[in-house]
Amino acid sequence: MVAGGFSELGEEGRMLEAQVKARINGTGTRVIGPNTVGVLFPHSALNTALTPNDRIYYPGKGSVAFISQSGALGLLVMDSITEFGMGVSGFVNIGNRADVTEVEVLSMFMDDPNTRSIVLYLESISDGATFFSKAMEASLTKPVVMLKTGRSEESSRAASFHTGAMATDDRVLDGVLRQAGVICAYDEVELLDYGKVLAYQSPPSGDRIAVITTAGGVGVVTTDLLTTAHDGVRLRMAAFSPEEKAELRKYALPIASVNNPIDLTADGSSEAYA
Structure with missing residues (x-):
């Protein structure tokens, strides 16, 4: 669901998201978004990204999976991936996560034979306990790298305006991610560097x-x-x-x-x- 104007705008938007969820309940239909630019799976020739081909070069087949809560940042990273000569196994912009969450997408890439490393950009985590469990499970077989924004009070407020994200204590989250075996990145360049290296080389066994x-x-x-x-x-x-x-x-x-x-x-x- 590409449309915006949902939980990122407040209570009225959250009610609209609840209506979307109620409408698909029991139908077997799943919704990515709202407030998303879509998905890209080069190995399956599937591209629903909301950007004309003359404005962006999409990455080809690769082994890095990218999960992003932000659409614009996700597409910018796609540009960088292409410039670096990298490919992706898949890109999913989860947006406001009214239905499909980062945990479900992480689980999918964990089992994907085309994926060797998983990188995430998240402004918040929808279900901390479930995410922690799944991230720990995934990191046992594939490197998981996460760029978490909203680290300051001001950026947390900006994230809530962007995707309706709820703030998470930064120090607590850092500790939880490290316990789960997730590698923390602190900017988008570092996120890409980790993803590129770890797609071809396993993390070292020692420090x-x-x-x-x-x-x-x-x-x-x-x-x-x-x-x-x-x-x-x-x-x-x-x-x-x-x-x-x-x-x-x-x-x-x-x-x-x-x-x-x-x-x-x-x-x-x-x-x-x-």
């Missing part, structure tokens, strides 16, 4: 990591991004043993650093990287 660079400054910045708790991903830098450093030294120039992060210097060769 220790090594960094190889050709510039010391880049190594320091990368270490910050990997290890900080606020803006980073909370990994730990691996400590090399004397034996490991001696092995690394065989492939590095005398002026290179074989501590972690490894700095091969600007003279570092492709062979040294390999």
Whole structure:
């Protein structure tokens, strides 16, 4: 259901949504939306997205599934996915979720053989307990990444005007998502980066990591991004043993650093990287 003017406008709109739900009750009909731009499933050649082809290039077949509560942001991400040369297994804009919810779509992609990673943009969660259970189940077999907005009081208010979303305590939600094995993204670029990488590579089994660079400054910045708790991903830098450093030294120039992060210097060769 593409039409807007429902719960995002207040009580009168919520009553309209209830009427839609009552009308389809018992008929076997399901409704995505209202306030949605539609769905895209390249593997099935199904495209109901509410945007003319001359305004957007749609992604081709891929293995990343995208669930979005926002239609416009969803289409913008579709543009970015296409520019990155990525494809999708499916895109579903759930809108106001009068009937079909994010939990049902997540469950569908969890069982979809074309999907290797699942990314979500949500402004709120319709049923926290059910979502937590399903997200935990899904993350056991496929990486699940979520961009949750409405983190400040002001953005929560904006979300309620947009899709009628109810606010969720940000600190509580972050903790719940991590317990469920969901990877948290903090902007749409990070969301796409996670989705792209995890579609081709499984998450690491541990939290220790090594960094190889050709510039010391880049190594320091990368270490910050990997290890900080606020803006980073909370990994730990691996400590090399004397034996490991001696092995690394065989492939590095005398002026290179074989501590972690490894700095091969600007003279570092492709062979040294390999």
